[in-house]
Amino acid sequence: MAIYQEKDLRELKYHILTSARHDRAVRDLAGMLGMGVQPFRRILIERLDMQYLENLAGRYEQWEARGDREDPLDRALGRELFTSYLPMVEPSGMEQIRAEARASVEAGTPPSEAAARARGRLAEVLRP
Amino acid sequence: MSLLQDAKNWVRSRSIHVAYVDVGSCNGCDIEILACLAPRYDIEQYGIYVHNNPREADILLVVGAMTPPWVERLPALWAKIPAPKAAIAIGNCPVSGCVYNRRETYILGPVAKYIPIAAEVPGCPPRPTEILSAVLAVAPTVFRDYEVNRS
Amino acid sequence: MKRVVDVSIPLGPVHPCWKEPARVKCETRGEKVLSAEVELGYMKKGIERIMRGRPWQEVMFLAERVCGICSVIHNMVFIEGMEAVSGITVPDRAAYLRVVMNELDRIQSHLLANFSYCYTIEHETLAMYLLNTRERAMDCMERIAGVRVNKAYMIPGGVRFDLRDTDRALLLADLAHLEDSVHRYGRMFDTGPLIATRSKGVGILMQEQARIARAVGPTARASGIAEDVRLTHPTYRKLAFTPIVRTEGDNHARIMLRFDEIFQSLGLIRQCLHDLPAGPIRGGGTCGAGETVSRGEAPRGELSYFIRSDEYGRILDIAIRTPSIPNIDACTHHMLPGVTSLADVTSVFVSADPCIACNER
Ligand code: SF4
Numbered sequence: 001m002a003i004y005q006e007k008d009l010r011e012l013k014y015h016i017l018t019s020a021r022h023d024r025a026v027r028d029l030a031g032m033l034g035m036g037v038q039p040f041r042r043i044l045i046e047r048l049d050m051q052y053l054e055n056l057a058g059r060y061e062q063w064e065a066r067g068d069r070e071d072p073l074d075r076a077l078g079r080e081l082f083t084s085y086l087p088m089v090e091p092s093g094m095e096q097i098r099a100e101a102r103a104s105v106e107a108g109t110p111p112s113e114a115a116a117r118a119r120g121r122l123a124e125v126l127r128p
Numbered sequence: 129m130s131l132l133q134d135a136k137n138w139v140r141s142r143s144i145h146v147a148y149v150d151v152g153s154c155n156g157c158d159i160e161i162l163a164c165l166a167p168r169y170d171i172e173q174y175g176i177y178v179h180n181n182p183r184e185a186d187i188l189l190v191v192g193a194m195t196p197p198w199v200e201r202l203p204a205l206w207a208k209i210p211a212p213k214a215a216i217a218i219g220n221c222p223v224s225g226c227v228y229n230r231r232e233t234y235i236l237g238p239v240a241k242y243i244p245i246a247a248e249v250p251g252c253p254p255r256p257t258e259i260l261s262a263v264l265a266v267a268p269t270v271f272r273d274y275e276v277n278r279s
Numbered sequence: 280m281k282r283v284v285d286v287s288i289p290l291g292p293v294h295p296c297w298k299e300p301a302r303v304k305c306e307t308r309g310e311k312v313l314s315a316e317v318e319l320g321y322m323k324k325g326i327e328r329i330m331r332g333r334p335w336q337e338v339m340f341l342a343e344r345v346c347g348i349c350s351v352i353h354n355m356v357f358i359e360g361m362e363a364v365s366g367i368t369v370p371d372r373a374a375y376l377r378v379v380m381n382e383l384d385r386i387q388s389h390l391l392a393n394f395s396y397c398y399t400i401e402h403e404t405l406a407m408y409l410l411n412t413r414e415r416a417m418d419c420m421e422r423i424a425g426v427r428v429n430k431a432y433m434i435p436g437g438v439r440f441d442l443r444d445t446d447r448a449l450l451l452a453d454l455a456h457l458e459d460s461v462h463r464y465g466r467m468f469d470t471g472p473l474i475a476t477r478s479k480g481v482g483i484l485m486q487e488q489a490r491i492a493r494a495v496g497p498t499a500r501a502s503g504i505a506e507d508v509r510l511t512h513p514t515y516r517k518l519a520f521t522p523i524v525r526t527e528g529d530n531h532a533r534i535m536l537r538f539d540e541i542f543q544s545l546g547l548i549r550q551c552l553h554d555l556p557a558g559p560i561r562g563g564g565t566c567g568a569g570e571t572v573s574r575g576e577a578p579r580g581e582l583s584y585f586i587r588s589d590e591y592g593r594i595l596d597i598a599i600r601t602p603s604i605p606n607i608d609a610c611t612h613h614m615l616p617g618v619t620s621l622a623d624v625t626s627v628f629v630s631a632d633p634c635i636a637c638n639e640r
């Protein structure tokens with residue numbers, strides 16, 4: 001059996017991400033996580049398959065419209081976004097980050113700061 | 129002319145197995161090939177069978193403008209088809225790249241660079257009847273007396 | 280995300296059941312599919328990149344060749360976008376004729392989708408009936424526009440060909456024929472006991488999942504989401520259009536929904552022909568600068584074009600979102616996991632009516 005099917009798909013995946021709408025979504029998400037665009041693209045390429053990438057903008061817009069509505073912390077963290085809309089982190093890992101952020105808010109940290117720190121943690125988890 | 133060759137000629141004239149491969153089309157030509165299956169055109173009455181399995185095909189219909197992943201897969205697929213075989217390019221896409229052959233494109237056409245093309249059916253897309261008559265016209269020229277002509 | 284699997288089974292890129300090349304890798308345990316992954320790239324032509332910097336006259340033909348199956352709606356959405364940015368109005372007659380053409384296209388596309396499904400579950404008889412019926416719809420379009428597939432029927436300010444009275448009579452006769460046959464084959468599909476075993480309860484898409492993946496068109500409407508862009512289109516508003524919705528969300532529902540939509544399209548065409556106002560079919564105008572998002576309901580769901588043009592009508596930036604993108608996504612990531620037999624993978628995939636050419640552009 002020839003192995004020519006298992007190819008390096010990174011270039012093809014990168015082509016998908018350069019379309020206008022995808023680019024906007026990627027920039028938004030990278031800004032949200034405080035990451036450079038290029039490193040974030042790399043993360044996307046490594047963690048998601050091609051169909052998720054094609055639908056990246058759609059899923060992101062859908063999350064913007066209806067995901068994580070209840071809790072501002074979840075919204076800031078993109079809890080559903082990164083676990084079910086674009087499954088890049090394990091739900092358990094996300095829960096842990098969230099619990100830590102919760103705890104620090106209760107300990108007296110201002111919510112915005114706690115959220116920012118939690119996003120930093122999330123970015124670390126995402127980085128390979 | 130041997131009796132065996134006559135028998136082969138006769139059998140081959142009534143049984144042409146076709147596979148098609150889409151190397152980056154807009155689907156227009158694809159669907160016109162599918163439409164050939166419809167009872168209205170009824171390709172089976174000419175002894176043409178669409179199996180879409182390269183290993184039992186005689187004729188390969190190529191549609192599409194040759195996207196990069198196909199560059200090594202198409203010759204591999206072509207190699208799987210047992211001889212005698214012929215490839216027919218359906219539509220403008222495999223012939224010239226059609227509208228996609230412009231600056232900034234990803235395609236790497238034409239298909240003739242990668243596998244030998246026996247016939248071309250231009251059109252965007254060609255009508256099912258044109259596809260049908262192309263297959264019928266190519267088959268005898270390739271398959272008739274194949275063993276004699278080869279030696 | 281890693282987990283224990285028995286085997287990872289790749290299907291494709293060339294597969295006898297699929298019209299187009301794509302590769303779906305299914306991770307299975309026993310016969311059960313745990314997850315599926317798609318590999319694309321076999322059809323990526325870079326149409327959006329080619330379009331940039333070109334005059335609308337060229338982009339119009341490129342837009343149509345995003346997808347050969349639903350070329351009319353691509354034409355329509357792009358042209359309506361250009362009209363919106365440059366303030367061109369369309370004569371009433373042309374607006375109605377556009378709807379006629381679009382609905383004819385929907386009929387043939389739905390028939391083709393149902394043909395593919397029947398072919399995939401190996402019900403060749405019904406498949407061939409449907410494919411033959413589709414030829415009637417193709418004839419109707421050919422009679423109006425002169426070509427079968429890439430018609431370029433709509434242009435800024437109107438349509439290219441008028442509907443003559445003789446054609447109109449023939450069209451009505453064909454519609455009656457189509458209605459008869461689709462009625463018959465739809466009932467065959469609905470009542471066939473073996474078809475039901477292969478289709479009912481297979482490949483279920485829950486409403487919440489459909490919303491997460493942003494599924495559109497028949498795939499979403501079969502899961503209980505009443506969304507249809509035709510509801511916001513001015514001409515369809517005049518025709519008092521309401522979408523058809525089903526709630527089962529399985530293969531059977533998706534196919535039956537397409538059959539029902541064919542009847543609805545036939546009704547819309549008849550209504551258009553009945554209301555068809557007299558008058559010119561082409562107005563004038565110049566394509567100019569602007570930026571807009573133009574939407575339309577393709578046979579497979581919502582299609583949208585983001586267009587930015589300069590004052591000479593050249594396209595500066597364009598982004599196309601085709602309905603197949605979310606539908607294939609919903610199909611592979613939500614319908615396929617949980618399918619209990621590998622034999623159903625192909626039929627579930629085909630039931631979402633995937634069009635890889637649109638998907639990758
Ligand atoms: S020749 Fe035309 S119809 Fe055929 S695949 Fe190419 S663009 Fe599509």
